Amino acid sequence: MGNEIIDELCVRDFAVATSEQPLGDDPFRALVRARSRPLLDIACGLTAGALALNGRLSGRLLLEAGQLEELLDEHGAAQNRHWSRLRALVAALRNFARIYQELAHVQRRLPTYRLLPASADFHAATGERLCLVGRVVTDITAALLGEARQLRIDGANRATAPEDFSEQLPTGRLARTLEQRRTTDTTATVTHLATAFLNLAAESEILRSSARVAPLDYARCFPDPVSEERLRQLGFRFHNLQSLYDTHVSGTSIETSDPDLSILRGHASVIHHLLAIATDLAHYYERHLSPETGDPLLRERPVVDGETIMATLFAYAMAFASDFLDGGQRLSQDILRRYADSGHLDVPVPSYRGFHVRPSNLVARIVAHYGSEVQMDLDGKVFDAGSPLDLFRANETINAGKRRWLANEIARVQRGRNGKLEASAIAAAVLDVVQRLAGEGKIILYRQPLELSEEVGRRDGGVLENTIAEIARLQATGQLDIRSDLTVTFIGDKRVLADLDALARSGYGEDGFGNNVVLPQALSYLRR
CATH class of the missing domain: 1.20.120 (Four Helix Bundle (Hemerythrin (Met), subunit A))
Structure with a gap:
């Protein structure tokens, strides 16, 4: 029963506190005059030059301005033409008092940060900004006092004594006497x-x-x-x-x-x-x-x-x-x-045109992200995985390997078509071989119908030689690509290899036709 009464009283008090009853200027003025007294006393001391702004004083300004801002907001001062400027000035004072505190903290802790050199003198710039923001805080307190007089809430404000906010801090830091954690x-x-x-x-x-x-x-x-x-x-x-x-x-x-x-x-x-x-x-x-x-x-x-x-x-x-x-x-x-913990990673080469622009750049960006040295091994040839241009060179080896593998497949498909044939018959045989290999998934066609060159049937050799030469031309002109099970080995830091594995599993950022695919969350840094 007792808890029910307490709950009822809490609900009633909340309803009164949040009611939208009209509030006259006079009772609100009396309330603000009483609540703003500590803040205005400090403002008097600052504007009169009796107080020097420091970390302790800015902390008190932050506290008092925050409490007064909350009071003004509770009663809708921001939407009232008589009181909105006071509310804005109090908010500004709170804002810049907090900025002053951050700057003062940075200035005090600079020796412990042991920062690497910057492009300009950070210590001097921080001191300069601290003085500048200090003047801003003083200007805001002067404007706040002026607004308080306009609203007749200033009362008999007295400048706070300087000793109340003195900040005579000892130098140095306490000795570390706790045992180290393991x-x-x-x-x-x-x-x-x-x-x-x-x-x-x-x-x-x-x-x-x-x-x-x-x-x-x-x-x-x-x-x-x-x-x-x-x-x-x-x-x-x-x-x-x-x-x-x-x-x-x-x-x-x-x-x-x-x-x-x-x-x-x-x-x-x-x-x-x-x-x-x-x-x-x-x-x-x-x-x-x-x-x-x-x-x-x-x-x-x-x-x-x-x-x-x-x-x-x-x-x-x-x-x-x-x-x-x-x-x-x-x-x-x-x-x-x-x-670095070094390791090896075996992954397939990119299915769409090997290490062309997109895959090479993505691989190099992963390596650059970690700043590590990673190598890519392909058939005993070593390439710098952090260099897109070096990865481009791998395509020569990749394409040569694809063509060697495909030559065996072509020989299998065109078996029985040897002998002297007319140029038109060779061209038809070449087209048939290409279509059969595409149907078996051995090659990918990017353009239909294929545009065979006029050299088909006129080159030395029969169907085998003409097919190999024509597929090499079609590959070079981007009309088709050769599927293969070629793999490369990345050698380097295991953290880099983990991201390269994620990239390879997502097709190096593209599907088999060169269209973009969404990269996994682990590689979100590559999206920028």
Whole structure:
């Protein structure tokens, strides 16, 4: 009975809280005045120069702005012409306080990341952006105080004492005194981590393409390819990669024995933080400044300069994320080479025209994805599987092997047709042999009817010689191809061989007539 009464009271309270009863400005003003007091006190201190923005203060701004934004949203301030600008300013303050925190975190942790060199001075650029975003936060607090006066919610605000937000942090880090964890399979753990980074790097083209955009074209990147949604999803995936490291590698003997692993973790971490910054900047642009989706009131009286947002988003966050993505990719490939477990893989040659453009490029892209050295052996001849041009050369050997195999089949089919024949009879015999071989599945016809050359019957020899020569011509002109059971052997890292096996099982990306087929999920990085 008691639980039923509690449930009834909860339902009643929820109904009151979510009711759509009209709310007058005066009672709402009194509520906001009381709830905004801590935030406005801090804003007074910042705008008066009594407080210096730091990590601790930005965290408090984030907390207070978040609570006030929630209150304003609960009562529909975003849809009210008197209160919507206040709500937009509070949201902007929360947004840039979070960006400031991310930048401050990156600046503090830079020595521990041990990042590979970038194309520009990342430390200096981070310090510059930290100062710039700090000024943005101060500008927003000044605008917030002005709006509070307009709405008569400022009250008797007092600047918060500086000592309340002092951040005198000791230098250095605590000594590692915990015993190292042990892992059962070092190679599997390391290669799984490096492979995960490579696969994610292959899906991060948005960073590389955005880093190359000229400033005049920044706005044209919204909503495609750049959007808050895409950046947030990518950021989550790098966060997951960092968590993968912390779960399986951090604090283990593997981490101590191979310093490259912690460097790789630093790259995943800094990319995650840069994407968090980019996501907040994209959110602010799309929500407040974009001509298509932005808030009209804030767009008419902007507090934050659009060029500042775009430069920080593209020239800082996206550009450096792209640099560190490339560095992490090279590092992952080097790690995989050192932990390579070599093996052999026997697979059939591509059924449609052998190693022509599509199969050769797909094989080479798989090899390049891992950065490994893989060779392809065909009848004792060795080719570089990472070079499409070298794979093209294999077609000479493949086609020669096909023709040798087919010569025996032609001899079998045309047996009894030897002797002197007229040219027309030889041509008819050649066509009959080709049709019979096609019917047996020994050759594939890409064009019907076949266009035999005028040389048929005029060449030296009889039906056998003319058939072999004519099939070679028809193959060279793309009218047919020879089926065979020829195989090649790939030699190299077993992780690469596993993907090459998946590619071969899917027909090297095409069917027997050269049409595209869907690649398996394991090869999703090839779709980009």
